[in-house]
Amino acid sequence: STLQQQDLQLRQQLESRPNTLILDTYQEHIEQIYQLSDVYVFPVQEAGNCIDVPVSALEAAACGIPVAATCYGELKELLDKDGFYPITSFDTASFSSLLHRTCEEKCSGRQSVQEYSWDLAVNNLLQYLQEKRSK
Numbered sequence: 001s002t003l004q005q006q007d008l009q010l011r012q013q014l015e016s017r018p019n020t021l022i023l024d025t026y027q028e029h030i031e032q033i034y035q036l037s038d039v040y041v042f043p044v045q046e047a048g049n050c051i052d053v054p055v056s057a058l059e060a061a062a063c064g065i066p067v068a069a070t071c072y073g074e075l076k077e078l079l080d081k082d083g084f085y086p087i088t089s090f091d092t093a094s095f096s097s098l099l100h101r102t103c104e105e106k107c108s109g110r111q112s113v114q115e116y117s118w119d120l121a122v123n124n125l126l127q128y129l130q131e132k133r134s135k
Helices: 008-016 031-036 055-062 073-077 092-105 113-117 118-134
Strands: 040-043 068-069 085-088
Touching: 031 055, 040 055, 055 068, 055 113, 068 092, 085 092, 113 118
Parallel strands: 040 068, 068 085
Antiparallel strands: none
C-alpha cells in the first residue's frame, strides 16, 4: 500500500504487540525470512488488493515453504498442486486445522512453481527470439 493508504492506527497496534516485527523495506536475502517460517499465508480475497500473480506466494513456495492461500488470481492454478493449500474458511477451527495440516505434511511447493522461474522465462524468450530471427 502507499503511505496514503496505510492504516496507521492498525500499524501502531501491531507494533505495540510483543514478538511482532513489520518488515516494510527491501530485504536483500528475503529467502532467509521465508525459511524462518513454517507456512506462508496469503489471505487476499478481493480483486485489486494484490497483483494477479502474487510474487510473495511464489517466492515462499520456491523456498520450500508450504503456502496456504485463497483462490485469488494466478494462485487458482496452483491450489491443486503440491505445497499449496486452499483457504476455504477463516473460521477459527477450520483455519487452525488447515495450518496444522500444512505444518504436519511439510510438503514443499518448489516444484509446483518451477514454470514461473526466471530461468524458464529467459529460455522461452531466447527460443522465441531465435525462432523469429530464423524466419
